Amino acid sequence: MGLISAGTTIFDAGAVSVGGSMTFIKKLTASGSATLDFLNGASSVVFDGTYKKYLFTFKDIHLATNGQYLSFQVDIGTSTGYDIGVTSSIFKAYHKEDGSAAALGYDTGSDQGQGTAFQRLSSDLISDNDACIGGILEIYDPANTTHTKQWMARTNTMVDGSPPYSEERNYAGFFNTTYALTRVRFKSTSGNIDAGDICLYGIS
Secondary structure, rough: OOEOOEEEEEEEOOOOOOOEEEEEEEEEEEEEEOOEEEEOOOOOOOOOOOOOOEEEEEEEEEOOOOOOOEEEEEEOOOOOOOOOOOOEEEEEEEOOOOOOOOOEOOOOOOOOOOOOOOOOOOEEOOOOOOOOOEEEEEEEOOOOOOEEEEEEEEEEEEEEEOOOOOEEEEEEEEEEEOOOEEEEEEEEEOOEEEEEEEEEEEEO
């Protein structure tokens, strides 16, 4: 027997349903790309008030330059400076391939306090051919013109080290603007995004 609230099934046959449906919007595939850009209204991209939450997924992101980070920024209207003020926090956990070290802690080198730089979304990726970044980024209600824009991210990276190690990072932050966001840009902190997919979904 299921649990139903206001006509919506919350729990049924051991499965829990929270939130709304997820709609695929756009996939961008990197190939030596300086940036991957999602612009509302261009190339079938929807990033407005149609959905209250937008989800980006990262698959097999490989950066061309060793020791660099996947990063992102946003902008408003027709502006392309990608310099909106962001406040963020980051916790990370890592474990080396040979089991020699593991730790959990706060990363003071990747957060921002009302900074305008591109926000890091990973640790420093080793450029070995089999190394990549995977994860998700959620941006909430980007078209809202009353509140700041909240976001969260979670990524895992094969980190540049001797030996390399796996590192999971959990991010949270807000963009300090009450203007509607219209675009999102992803890039490596230096060099190109060599390969990988970034997909955008809307969640109702």
